[in-house]
Amino acid sequence: MSDPDADSDADGISMDDRDGSGSDPDASSDHGSHSSGDSAPPSDGFAGPSDSASSTDRAGSADADAPRRVDGGERTESGTGGRDRVTIEDDGVVRWFLKTNDGTIVLLRDVLSSVAIVAVIGLLLFAVSGVWPPLVAVESGSMEPNMERGDLIFVVDEDRYAGDGAAAGTGIVTAATGEDSGYEKFGGDGDVIIFQPNGNDRATPVIHRAQYHVEAGDNWVERADSDVVRGASCSDIQTCPAEHDGFVTKGDANDGYDQDFRNQGAGSDVVKDEWVTGKAMFRIPYLGYVRLAFDGMLANAAAPGLWSSLPLGLLGVTSAAVVAGRRPGRP
Structure with missing residues (x-):
């Protein structure tokens, strides 16, 4: 049979273990002498080993999160590997x-x-070329094989780097003069020029070779290649005689002069000196396709009239697309 006093003692120990608040320390010691060897969990008023460790971890975490000073007095931030923490305020x-x-x-x-x-x-590039844009993209094939669609062309002011025999008042050497002097550009005699057809600054610029220079009133057809004009006389061609000084031009791959409207060339009058915006110096193959693709995307997104008037540039470098006329039979 169990001892009632022992049962009462056991009950008292169990209650003290469950609720350590208000318990007497001596009683706790006494309870320990009656326990069966199992240590009682720490009571709420006392920090056991695990509580001490937890408190230390929390303190360490707080210290880690707080800004610290390193050599030179710079603050660092936790997790930055010692890198300086920069703030607007400081x-x-x-x-x-x-x-x-x-x-x-x-x-x-x-x-x-x-x-x-x-x-x-x-x-x-602008400092070297003297014109803007200094780089232009070829849009069609009328200068093939010397210029291909998608070529990026470096352009300079017409007065710079002039060759021998340049036309009076310009830095442009025509094909007729270049043939005699041996001056060549892009696989042919004379300079390749960029111009606004009929002086229209809203039209797409044209890049063609300058064939020869004429003066106002000249019958320029007499100087033309008879095969190119197909036996025509001055009266057969609208722009003859010349109404002003300027250049007769032609795409290397085209069958006729730009000033002969019977052809599918640029369809321009004799090119005045002031219509010329530059001359070509060298080409970078394929890079012009980037510009042409960029133009195509933006042209589809904007109204045609608005797009043609926007002075947009690709990366501030290729700022204009140049169309090299059209070859016969091409759309």
């Missing part, structure tokens, strides 16, 4: 923008850096 907007690791700001920095690099390249 470092100013400029230093913060240049040093912060914020993802959005890093992306913006990269974009601005790229734009700045392209702008510098554009300015250098």
Whole structure:
């Protein structure tokens, strides 16, 4: 039979273990002498080993999250591997923008850096060429094989880098003069020029070879290649005699002169000196396709009239598409 006093003692121990608040320390010691060897869980008023460890972890975590000082007095941030933490308040907007690791700001920095690099390249090209845009893209095939569709052409002012025998008052050497002097550009005699057909600055520029220079009143057909004019006389061609000084032009792959409207050339009157916007110096194959694709996408997104008037540029460098006339039979 069990001892009632022992049962009462056991009950008292069990209750004290469940609720240590208000228990007497001596009683706790006494309870320990009656326990069966199992240590009682720490009571709410006392910190056991696990509680001490937890408290230490929390304190350590708080210390880790707090800004710390390193050599030189700079603050660091937890998880940054010792890198300086930059704030607008302490470092100013400029230093913060240049040093912060914020993802959005890093992306913006990269974009601005790229734009700045392209702008510098554009300015250098402008300084060398003297015209804007200094790079133009060939849009069709009338200068083949010496210029191909998609070529990017570096252009300079007509007065720069003039060859021997340039036409009076210009820096342009015509094919007729170049044949005698041995001056060649792009696989043929004379300079290849960029001009606004009929002086229309809203029309797509044309890039063709200058054949010869004429003066007002000249019967330029007499000087023309008879095969190219197909035996026509001055009276058969609208632009003859010449109404003003200028250049007779032709695409290398075209069958007729641009001033002979019976052909599918540029359809321009004799090209005045002031209509010339530059002359071609060298080409970069295929790179012009980037510009042409860019033009096509934006042209589809904007009204045609609006698009033709916008001075848009690709990366600030290729700012105009140049159409090299049209070959016979091409749309």
